[in-house]
Amino acid sequence: MTKISIETKIKAIEEYCTTASSLLGIARKYGIAKLDFQICVGIYARFGKEKLLNPPTVTGDFRLNLVKWKQQNLASIPETCIHFGFRSSGSVYQWERQYNEHGAPALLKLRPGRKSKHDLKSRERDSTFKETESTSPKRELILKDSTRRLKKIGSLEKASKQELAQVIYDLKAKYRLKDLIEALPISMSTYQYWQAKFEHPDEAEEELKSVIKGLFEYFEGDYGVRRLSAQVRDYYRIISRPLPNHKRIYRLMREMGLKCTKYSKRRRKYDSSKGPLGKKAKNVIRRRFMSNRKYQKMVCDITELKAKDGSKVYLEIIKDLATNQILTWEIETHPTLEFSLKPLHKLIDLLPHTGYQLTLHTDQGWQYQHRAWRVLLKHGRIRQSMSHRATCLDNAACETVFSKLKAEIKPDTDYANQEDLIQAIKDWIDYYNHRRIQTKLGNLTPLQYEARLAA
Structure with missing residues (x-):
């Protein structure tokens, strides 16, 4: 050239x-x-x-x-x-x-001028010979220090590039940068990228982190990535800022250790099938839980919660499958027949004239096989549907509400008595209908979705 x-x-x-x-x-x-x-x-x-x-x-x-x-x-x-x-x-x-x-x-x-090939080869040979004598113990020390700093992860192989770069950044004052790069599975260019991130953090990303953390704490850890992403994007839409990607939100939540763990615990289940047998109905719903008309398909079930003093509380709800709204509910201290009939009485009182068939689905609990339940359904012109024996998935649309309730309130044994537990359940039902968004409803609450359905 x-x-x-x-x-x-x-x-x-x-x-x-x-x-x-x-x-x-x-x-x-x-x-x-x-x-x-x-x-x-x-x-x-x-x-x-x-x-x-x-x-x-x-x-x-x-x-x-x-x-x-x-x-x-x-x-x-x-x-x-x-x-x-x-x-x-x-x-x-x-x-x-x-x-x-x-x-x-x-x-x-470094001296000015170009080195001859002979000098370069001899210097490389000498340096590699010296390094082989001293690198192995130094490498072991670096690996020990790095593993100690990554004890939560367990091993270097599971660590991300960012975590490895953070280790190098912390150990740079103790070891040479070259030795750290050679000992750990990360390249120099990758480390320099993360070094720039550590020394000059992105202000927009720091602001996004504070928004994510604030909303996560506001909803008391009930929201996972999907629902929290919707809330964060709504906030940025209100302040007329570019909407962050859900993958970015997920990455930042993982970095900050924000994770909804309330649904990972196993909880006691109430069995209402033990009792006097009555007449069973066919499974009309057959797990087809979708509907675009309010009151067309409804589900009903009972659950049990236990306070710290050993006293029990029973909750029965009737849920609409079009809006996912809890239409009527009742709380009592004993699962009597009168208790189970109260939500149905309330439902019949508020039912408008629809002009189409209404169906109420339950499990095979003794209350729902009772003659009084069937008579009341006939009075309200509601068709009865029942799950198969010992098949909870047939009534999964109602079971999921109880799962959310028990996960999102404090453990029921944290409440001192029945009164405190009943008040917590009432507050959660109000929260569920009015403020708790659902991804299946397009990140709307049940009442907001009902208003859109009626429009």
């Missing part, structure tokens, strides 16, 4: 400044590499012609100051060359690489 004199480059720069030609066009005309010409134009604009004719003297301190300035300001190679009036972009790249691998002494001891 033909070497282009500095006089030719200055001539090309002056032509670029006085004509309307593009930078790339002038560079091609004179056969100058685009990056070199861009650097020369920047130096000419910043310092004038004299800096190109008289470049700075290269010393160990000059190299070290140049590399430190580049890394502290996160500058590119052309920006660094223009700032120091130095034309050789290749030298800047080599100096930074040596600084990252061997530290500041490598730049201070």
Whole structure:
């Protein structure tokens, strides 16, 4: 490749400044590499012609100051060359690489001029021989320190690149950067990327973290990634800001250790099948829980909760499958027949004239096989449907409400007596209908979805 004199480059720069030609066009005309010409134009604009004719003297301190300035300001190679009036972009790249691998002494001891191939091979041979003697114990120490810092993860293989970079960033004062990079499964470029993130955090991301944490605490840890993402995006929509991606929200929640764990615990279940047998109905719903008309399909069930003093509370609900709204409910201290009939009485009182068939689905509990239940259904012109024996999935649409209730309130044994537990259940039912969004309803509450359905 033909070497282009500095006089030719200055001539090309002056032509670029006085004509309307593009930078790339002038560079091609004179056969100058685009990056070199861009650097020369920047130096000419910043310092004038004299800096190109008289470049700075290269010393160990000059190299070290140049590399430190580049890394502290996160500058590119052309920006660094223009700032120091130095034309050789290749030298800047080599100096930074040596600084990252061997530290500041490598730049201070570096001599000007090119090394012969024989000298380079002999030096590499000597350095590898010395390192084989001392690297193994140092490597073991690095691995021990790293594993100690990653004890929550368990092993280096499971650690993410960010976590490895954080370990290197913390241990950099104790070990050489080169030894850390060689001992841990991470490349230098990946570490430099995360180092820049640690030293210059993104303000927008920090703000997003605070919003996520605030909303997670506001909903008392009840919302997982999907529902919390909807709330975060709604907040950013209100303040007219770009909406964050759900994958970004999930990543930040994982980094902050925010996770909804309330649904991972097993809880006691109430069995209402023990009792006097009556007449059983067919399974009309057959797990087809979808509906676009209110009151067309409804489900009903009873659950049991136990306070700290051993007293029990029984809750029965009737839920609409079109809006997922809890239509009527009743709480008592004993699961009597009168207790189970109260929500049905309330439902019949509020039912409007619909003009289509209404169906109420239950399990095979003794209350729902009783003659009084069947008579009341006939009075309200409601068709009866029952699950198969010992098949909870046939009434899963109602069971899921009880699962949410027991997960999102405190453990029932944390409530001192029946009164406290009953008040907590009432508050949660109000929260469920009015404020708790559901992804199946398009991130709306049951009452909001009902209003949209009626519109």
